[in-house]
């Protein structure tokens with residue numbers, strides 16, 4: 001079978017969008033207003049993965065349109081990018097009621113969409129925003145974002161090799177000046193990571209993985225024994241600053257997407 005062309009990938013991504021918009025795989029379909037597939041350049045070198053849609057995203061069907069989205073756009077502008085030049089998605093495509101933590105069953109039902117998005121977009125760098133996406137995509141349900149932010153890791157995700165770059169969630173940084181400073185510093189490292197040719201060279205070796213396998217065999221399955229833990233104030237913990245700064249609550253982190 002010949003390798004998929006760029007046109008094939010674009011068509012597949014659109015088909016996946018339509019599938020998500022009518023998805024009923026988990027109970028969240030019953031309470032959402034609109035599913036949020038994600039948006040941006042389908043050939044983006046940089047992809048962001050957050051946790052789940054919030055109120056505004058659910059209303060508009062677009063990711064990161066609230067205050068956190070504005071901050072994300074500002075951070076992108078500082079490195080010479082616009083949101084149209086990247087791809088922005090979430091682990092869950094439908095909003096949990098009242099922005100509650102995603103449940104393991106919801107993640108299990110929804111994560112194949114994310115692996116497929118990654119396989120089709122083939123980003124060079126995947127920025128995970130906050131604890132939740134970081135723990136899922138790194139396959140490490142224990143180590144929190146405070147420890148791993150700003151540390152690039154190489155992973156195979158959706159059959160595609162990319163650099164995973166965990167950073168604080170913009171919604172959390174909105175409340176904590178020291179965290180915002182760290183977020184800006186981590187963001188400033190993105191241009192160098194995007195220029196790293198070694199990732200692009202490694203990717204084709206795995207690009208021929210069957211699409212079905214990418215959908216049905218997520219790289220990092222969740223199990224009851226190893227649930228991905230939603231972000232907590234404790235895990236966000238004190239930012240790496242000399243002054244003690246109060247960590248935001250989980251509700252604060254999740255309420256301003």
Ligand code: SF4
Nearest residue numbers: 023025026093094110
């Ligand atoms: S959260 Fe994901 S699996 Fe659940 S209904 Fe929405 S799109 Fe489907």
